[in-house]
Amino acid sequence: MSKLAQRSISLLFAGSIVVLLLASKSSITTMRLSPLDPSSYSNAHELIIRHVDLDWTVNFDKSTISGTATLHFKLLKSELQEIFLDVSDITISSVAVKTSAGEAPVDWDVGGTVDNIGTKLTIYLPTKTSGELTLVIAYETSPKASALQWLTPEQTFGKKHPYLFSQCQAIHARSILPCQDTPAVKFTYNATLRHPTEVTGLMSAIKVDSEPGVSKFQQKTPIPSYLLAIVVGALVSKPIGPISSVWAEQEQIDEAAEEFSQTADFIAKAEEICGPYVWERYDLLVMPPSFPFGGMENPCLTFVTPTLLAGDKSLATVVAHEIAHSWTGNLVTNKNFEHFWLNEGFTVFVEGKIVGRLAGNASRDFHALHGLSELSDCIKTQLADTPELTKLVVDLSECGPDDAFSTVPYIKGSTFLRYLEDLLGGPEKFEPFFRAYLNRFKYQSVLTNDFKQMLYDWFREDPKNEVLLERINWDTWLFGEGMPPVIPNYDRSMLEACLAHAALWAENDLETIKASPLLKQTLVSVQMIEFLAQLLEKKTIVDLSAEKLALLADTYGLSSTKNAELRFRLVRLYIRARLMDKMDEILAFLNSNFRMKFVRPIYKELAGWPTAKPIAVDNYNRVKDQMMTVCAYTVAKDLGLSDAE
Ligand SMILES: CC/C=C\C/C=C\C[C@@H](O)/C=C/C=C/C=C\[C@@H](O)CCCC(=O)O
Numbered sequence: 001m002s003k004l005a006q007r008s009i010s011l012l013f014a015g016s017i018v019v020l021l022l023a024s025k026s027s028i029t030t031m032r033l034s035p036l037d038p039s040s041y042s043n044a045h046e047l048i049i050r051h052v053d054l055d056w057t058v059n060f061d062k063s064t065i066s067g068t069a070t071l072h073f074k075l076l077k078s079e080l081q082e083i084f085l086d087v088s089d090i091t092i093s094s095v096a097v098k099t100s101a102g103e104a105p106v107d108w109d110v111g112g113t114v115d116n117i118g119t120k121l122t123i124y125l126p127t128k129t130s131g132e133l134t135l136v137i138a139y140e141t142s143p144k145a146s147a148l149q150w151l152t153p154e155q156t157f158g159k160k161h162p163y164l165f166s167q168c169q170a171i172h173a174r175s176i177l178p179c180q181d182t183p184a185v186k187f188t189y190n191a192t193l194r195h196p197t198e199v200t201g202l203m204s205a206i207k208v209d210s211e212p213g214v215s216k217f218q219q220k221t222p223i224p225s226y227l228l229a230i231v232v233g234a235l236v237s238k239p240i241g242p243i244s245s246v247w248a249e250q251e252q253i254d255e256a257a258e259e260f261s262q263t264a265d266f267i268a269k270a271e272e273i274c275g276p277y278v279w280e281r282y283d284l285l286v287m288p289p290s291f292p293f294g295g296m297e298n299p300c301l302t303f304v305t306p307t308l309l310a311g312d313k314s315l316a317t318v319v320a321h322e323i324a325h326s327w328t329g330n331l332v333t334n335k336n337f338e339h340f341w342l343n344e345g346f347t348v349f350v351e352g353k354i355v356g357r358l359a360g361n362a363s364r365d366f367h368a369l370h371g372l373s374e375l376s377d378c379i380k381t382q383l384a385d386t387p388e389l390t391k392l393v394v395d396l397s398e399c400g401p402d403d404a405f406s407t408v409p410y411i412k413g414s415t416f417l418r419y420l421e422d423l424l425g426g427p428e429k430f431e432p433f434f435r436a437y438l439n440r441f442k443y444q445s446v447l448t449n450d451f452k453q454m455l456y457d458w459f460r461e462d463p464k465n466e467v468l469l470e471r472i473n474w475d476t477w478l479f480g481e482g483m484p485p486v487i488p489n490y491d492r493s494m495l496e497a498c499l500a501h502a503a504l505w506a507e508n509d510l511e512t513i514k515a516s517p518l519l520k521q522t523l524v525s526v527q528m529i530e531f532l533a534q535l536l537e538k539k540t541i542v543d544l545s546a547e548k549l550a551l552l553a554d555t556y557g558l559s560s561t562k563n564a565e566l567r568f569r570l571v572r573l574y575i576r577a578r579l580m581d582k583m584d585e586i587l588a589f590l591n592s593n594f595r596m597k598f599v600r601p602i603y604k605e606l607a608g609w610p611t612a613k614p615i616a617v618d619n620y621n622r623v624k625d626q627m628m629t630v631c632a633y634t635v636a637k638d639l640g641l642s643d644a645e
């Protein structure tokens with residue numbers, strides 16, 4: 001973890017920088033900021049936020065949000081004298097304790113900034129307190145708040161109105177409000193949002209009231225801070241199900257409604273698997289192309305990338321994934337991001353079950369096998385220099401969650417659950433346990449041990465399971481590096497055609513390929529994606545030339561495809577073939593969206609091609625201001641640019 005280990009620390013007192021230290025690796029190698037969460041300063045073992053009232057004004061002219069956050073705490077300890085909160089690039093103007101008698105200002109200071117983590121806000125309580133406590137904090141965010149992206153009208157489809165959106169996971173909520181920015185703590189929230197009258201404001205909550213320029217929201221189900229979300233822009237909506245509408249700019253609304261027409265079916269299957277849906281609404285919002293992820297499970301309003309708009313619903317499984325989060329992640333939440341697999345591995349597992357129920361078990365297994373291809377690619381490329389990040393449970397005491405993010409918790413985690421399901425008697429035995437686990441831990445935050453303990457308690461009811469439970473090598477699954485230690489016995493029927501096509505193109509010259517009867521076989525979109533993924537996995541491809549890739553693109557209609565997963569892989573083949581003639585096409589895809597899943601591997605591959613690297617760096621410098629902070633930061637690292645180290 002050496003490259004990640006360095007966290008620079010600066011001390012600030014009431015806004016002014018006093019000392020700047022660069023912590024040496026050795027002085028902080030075992031630093032854990034708080035007992036519950038290595039990525040948070042909060043003393044959440046001593047008090048917890050139960051409810052937040054936000055009064056926010058969105059200032060497009062300054063690219064800031066200003067207003068107040070009223071934090072309602074429950075104290076877990078008597079005689080508490082200090083409260084530690086997380087902040088990042090926030091300017092605080094006042095902190096007051098609120099009682100029935102009014103508001104009384106209290107002392108506070110900020111200090112101890114750790115790179116990629118943020119700053120500690122200490123609030124000094126005047127009298128020894130116990131029970132409950134309410135703090136009112138008046139503040140303004142920075143134009144560079146890492147959770148926010150501000151778009152000019154020119155950067156939107158409609159070109160008329162500005163646009164603001166947030167992405168708080170994992171630890172960026174601290175850049176939009178002072179809080180205990182740890183998933184160990186859950187709170188309900190109410191918000192009053194003031195914004196220009198011509199645009200619409202939405203949040204990860206139910207809209208309870210609106211008048212021109214003011215929208216009010218209520219989230220009655222407790223959420224961790226990373227699920228706080230806001231969007232303000234020229235948005236319209238279209239109903240797509242009994243509890244669902246899709247939101248987008250006018251130009252994309254019809255396309256989006258069609259692409260995501262299976263939403264209600266996904267919800268129905270998810271309820272069969274997980275239990276009743278508690279969030280009242282499930283709306284979707286199609287984001288601008290700079291949204292850095294495929295989807296974000298913001299409660300009541302999932303955010304999705306426009307790169308899902310393939311035209312044939314082939315990428316809509318991301319919506320099934322986000323729906324599954326309504327239980328796994330949003331109801332039962334990882335206590336800190338070292339146990340992120342409890343959110344993501346569980347969600348991919350449910351996503352697979354939704355696919356299985358709607359399209360059959362062959363599709364479920366194909367989906368899982370495709371996940372393993374993505375995992376293998378990620379381990380060999382993105383994580384080649386940081387094998388410790390291929391563990392299911394990672395150590396975040398030395399690096400920020402954004403640095404540790406990968407597909408490992410998703411795919412290794414879901415593979416582990418499938419292994420457990422197969423071992424312990426299949427879906428018939430495992431699903432009742434799974435539902436009971438969700439029911440037991442709903443509204444709570446959990447660690448891996450909570451899951452393990454419940455699994456043992458449940459399956460030990462039948463003594464015959466003892467011998468099966470003994471077979472589980474928890475240590476290797478949780479702390480072993482690399483690919484999963486056991487690959488379940490998946491149905492490979494849909495994969496075979498992908499392997500055959502990949503072998504054909506990798507092992508043969510043009511004439512042999514042209515004559516192959518395999519070319520008459522039709523592959524569905526998801527098989528096409530997997531076929532290209534398999535081709536990219538090949539160590540050598542015979543005659544990887546412009547002609548061969550032109551024939552490939554032509555044969556499978558790749559040049560004109562709208563499918564971003566296909567374009568992503570085609571572009572990577574162009575780079576592998578060192579096709580400088582294709583640089584415009586490569587850059588066009590690279591600049592068409594800033595979803596990290598796509599742009600990071602492409603930049604990384606360009607960085608490994610000496611002639612192309614300066615072009616990639618130059619392109620990055622030109623467009624980085626259009627990226628979200630997390631994307632700009634991680635791509636800079638992938639390109640080996642020093643300011644990201
Ligand atoms: C083991 C990793 C530890 C911590 C990482 C946790 C969060 C990291 C952060 O960068 C935020 C991630 C947010 C993800 C949101 C949605 C994903 O499901 C998208 C997956 C990739 C994609 O499809 O684009």
Ligand SMILES: [Zn+2]
Pocket residue numbers: 321325343344347
């Ligand atoms: Zn997810």
